[in-house]
Amino acid sequence: MLSNIRIVLVQTFHPGNIGATARAMKTMGLSELLLVNPRAFPDDEATRMAAGATDVLENARCVSSLEEAVSDCVQVVGASARLRSLPLPHFDEPDDMAQQVIENAAQAPAALVFGRERSGLTNDEIRCCTHQVSIPANPEYGILNLSQAVQILAYEVHRAWRKRDDSHFMYQRPLEATPPSREQFVHFQEHLGRLMQQSGFLTQPHARTEEQLQALFSRAQPSRKELSLLRGLLSAFEAHLPGQ
Ligand code: SAH
Numbered sequence: 001m002l003s004n005i006r007i008v009l010v011q012t013f014h015p016g017n018i019g020a021t022a023r024a025m026k027t028m029g030l031s032e033l034l035l036v037n038p039r040a041f042p043d044d045e046a047t048r049m050a051a052g053a054t055d056v057l058e059n060a061r062c063v064s065s066l067e068e069a070v071s072d073c074v075q076v077v078g079a080s081a082r083l084r085s086l087p088l089p090h091f092d093e094p095d096d097m098a099q100q101v102i103e104n105a106a107q108a109p110a111a112l113v114f115g116r117e118r119s120g121l122t123n124d125e126i127r128c129c130t131h132q133v134s135i136p137a138n139p140e141y142g143i144l145n146l147s148q149a150v151q152i153l154a155y156e157v158h159r160a161w162r163k164r165d166d167s168h169f170m171y172q173r174p175l176e177a178t179p180p181s182r183e184q185f186v187h188f189q190e191h192l193g194r195l196m197q198q199s200g201f202l203t204q205p206h207a208r209t210e211e212q213l214q215a216l217f218s219r220a221q222p223s224r225k226e227l228s229l230l231r232g233l234l235s236a237f238e239a240h241l242p243g244q
Pocket residue numbers: 078079080081082113114115116117118119120121133134135136137142143144145146149
């Protein structure tokens with residue numbers, strides 16, 4: 001279950017933070033580290049800060065986009081100190097997040113995503129997420145060091161894992177009742193976007209209509225079965241477009 005939970009760091013500037021993240025992860029039983037375009041990796045400073053967790057560093061994978069890092073995940077939780085205007089489901093309490101992630105990770109990969117030291121995650125990157133989480137902190141200064149934010153969320157995940165009710169996990173949800181992977185969800189969004197264009201529904205290019213509807217479907221958190229019903233609905237509409 002813990003091996004299904006990956007930590008994703010986006011464009012980390014200081015390699016020391018990557019090493020400290022590896023250590024934070026290993027202390028909490030996590031081992032899957034993905035790095036999206038790190039500035040410097042591998043790096044001596046990362047190795048030094050990892051202390052006894054160099055195995056986590058050695059197994060870390062580098063990828064070139066966040067989308068690539070999470071496409072097979074059924075839950076993608078973006079950690080951010082500040083609330084953005086994006087209307088994604090938000091966990092105000094990390095323990096609520098951890099419980100849900102542990103449940104999902106019983107069946108499929110899930111990810112916790114952390115942003116750059118200086119600028120956090122971009123809005124486009126947050127759009128790759130299914131949820132957001134914030135660590136409640138001092139309202140006057142609530143921004144943690146990157147690896148310390150990883151430590152706190154990894155601790156919560158480990159705690160939820162220790163306290164899990166195994167009888168609950170004996171019952172495996174049927175696959176169709178599980179959340180779709182990000183890749184399946186992105187295909188749905190692309191299909192919806194195409195149909196909105198082709199049907200003439202989108203008349204004002206800058207009205208953010210597409211974004212708002214996509215946010216609605218993100219919030220609804222459809223299961224695989226429900227998503228495939230929606231895909232079927234879109235295809236049926238598509239067949240009635242002029243020229244099809
Ligand atoms: N100046 C940046 C802060 C980046 S800190 C910003 O305003 O977004 C680096 C990363 O650590 C963040 O992107 C986030 O993933 C994590 N982080 C730091 N403080 C956090 C908090 N209070 N809650 C959740 N994540 C936090």
